Amino acid sequence: MTIRHHLSDDLLVSYAAGSLAEGWSLAVATHLALCPACRQRLAFAEGIGGELLESSDAAAPGTDASWEAVRRRIAKSSPTPPSAAPAAPAARRAGGLPEPLRSYLGRDVETLRWRSLGRGASQIRIPTADNETQVRLLRIPAGKPVPEHGHGGRELTLVLSGSFADGNDLFARGDIEDADASLTHQPVATPGEDCICLAVTDAPLRFRSWILRAIQPLLGI
Amino acid sequence: MxxxxxxxxxxxxxxxxxxxxxxxxxxxxxxxxxxxxxxxxxxxxxxxxxxxxxxxxxxxxxxxxxxxxxxxxxxxxxxxxxxxxxxxxxxxxxxxxxxxxxxxxxxPAFVPDDVAPADEMFEAQEVSVQLHQAMATLPEEQVALLRLAFFEDNSHSAIAARLNMPLGTVKSRLRLAFSKLRAALDRKGETS
Known part of the structure; x- marks a missing residue:
């Protein structure tokens, strides 16, 4: 399996920085579980975070007092047992839902409870605590187009099984499509196998908050 | 700073x-x-x-x-x-x-790295030295933008609003900074 469609730099940087909302982060982290190349890029982006931390202004007073406080706190705490050796990975199982997605659904792909969207397509909504995204798992029947799901903003689509074609591009397991509002696209599931993908879009609310953000400098807030 | x-x-x-x-x-x-x-x-x-x-x-x-x-x-x-x-x-x-x-x-569904390089240790520490040098060559404006992205916990749209810049500009400048750093490391990697 070779992944051909990877995470954009701006998603990686926001995820590394810890500023990416939960819904987008779920798609990013699930792609990372399947893509060693992007994990290497993530490590690089986190390295930038480490560099920025090192190069930040260190001329702050009060370190002596802080050190005394922390020294007392670690002396009082019972010695921590060495971190448990990481459990031997369970037998590799290709094709299942990877973490962290599987935990969000509470089950693996065979026992999901789908809700019909009509025309053979179905979905499962995945709740998150951010108010910025809508997250769902979509199942598109083999050979059929993805149902109309208008998105005014960004849309991330991560393929988990089967594949879909969008124009001349083919997206298979692990591939992520990053579409913005300007892209008109008509993904079609490849014949032969249903396509299951994770779709993350801007929540409708976001538009209002975007306008609010746009006028923030004028309001001076 | x-x-x-x-x-x-x-x-x-x-x-x-x-x-x-x-x-x-x-x-x-x-x-x-x-x-x-x-x-x-x-x-x-x-x-x-x-x-x-x-x-x-x-x-x-x-x-x-x-x-x-x-x-x-x-x-x-x-x-x-x-x-x-x-x-x-x-x-x-x-x-x-x-x-x-x-x-x-x-x-079980995690796809592990294909290869574990023998001199991984050397590599990781070397990369961090090179990254440090590459950061020093970035224009101050790009370092400042990276700092906003990493230190202020701001979404890119919040950074755009704050700097009064279109979101696309923030993203493309971050992308530029990121690819410059990667390019600096790749060049070093080829010569070693």
Whole structure:
């Protein structure tokens, strides 16, 4: 399996920085579980975070007092047992839902409870605590187009099984499509196998908050 | 804002962190603490707004460093990167309602790295030295943008609003900074 469609730099940087909302982060982290190349890029982006931390202004007073406080706190705490050796990975199982997605659904792909969207397509909504995204798992029947799901903003689509074609591009397991509002696209599931993908879009609310953000400098807030 | 100067005596952070992990070396930990505490406090202060919470979050971060030091693997990256990720996660827990989901390397569906390079250790430390040099060659404006993205916990659209810049411009400048850094490292990689 070779992944051909990877995470954009701006998603990686926001995820590394810890500023990416939960819904987008779920798609990013699930792609990372399947893509060693992007994990290497993530490590690089986190390295930038480490560099920025090192190069930040260190001329702050009060370190002596802080050190005394922390020294007392670690002396009082019972010695921590060495971190448990990481459990031997369970037998590799290709094709299942990877973490962290599987935990969000509470089950693996065979026992999901789908809700019909009509025309053979179905979905499962995945709740998150951010108010910025809508997250769902979509199942598109083999050979059929993805149902109309208008998105005014960004849309991330991560393929988990089967594949879909969008124009001349083919997206298979692990591939992520990053579409913005300007892209008109008509993904079609490849014949032969249903396509299951994770779709993350801007929540409708976001538009209002975007306008609010746009006028923030004028309001001076 | 001050860049760390090359002639500032910088302790061997990775070796100190390994000493803490292997031997609970309190002296090594104090050196690490004196180096990182003000930096982590500054990182926390951007969000905390008051110095009391920034101090508390810094202390929690450093106590986590003490407790988890045996999990630090110098073959995987720099000490500052490892400490950055701990501070970042504590900051998210403290200030955000939503979570930051992460992959699990022990998950059966996880796709492991194809190759484990023999000189991984050398490589990770070398990359961090090269990254440090590459950062010094970036235009100040791009470093400032990276700093906003990493330190202020701002979404890119919030940075755009704050700088009065279109979102597309923020993204393309971040992309530029990121690819310049990667290119600087790739060039070094080819010549070695």
């Amino acid at each position: 001050r860049r760390t100067t090359e002639n500032e005596a910088k302790p061997d952070l990775a070796a100190l962190l390994v000493a803490v992990g292997e031997r609970r070396d309190l002296e090594a930990f104090e050196v690490l603490f004196r180096y990182f505490a003000p930096r982590v406090r500054a990182f926390m202060a951007r969000q905390a707004g008051d110095s009391h919470s920034a101090e508390e979050l810094m202390q929690e971060t450093m106590i986590a460093v003490w407790n988890k030091a045996d999990r630090f693997d110098p073959a995987k990256g720099a000490a500052s990167t490892w400490i950055f990720t701990i501070a970042r996660n504590l900051r998210i827990d403290a200030f955000r309602r939503d979570k930051r989901p992460e992959f699990d390397p022990n998950d």
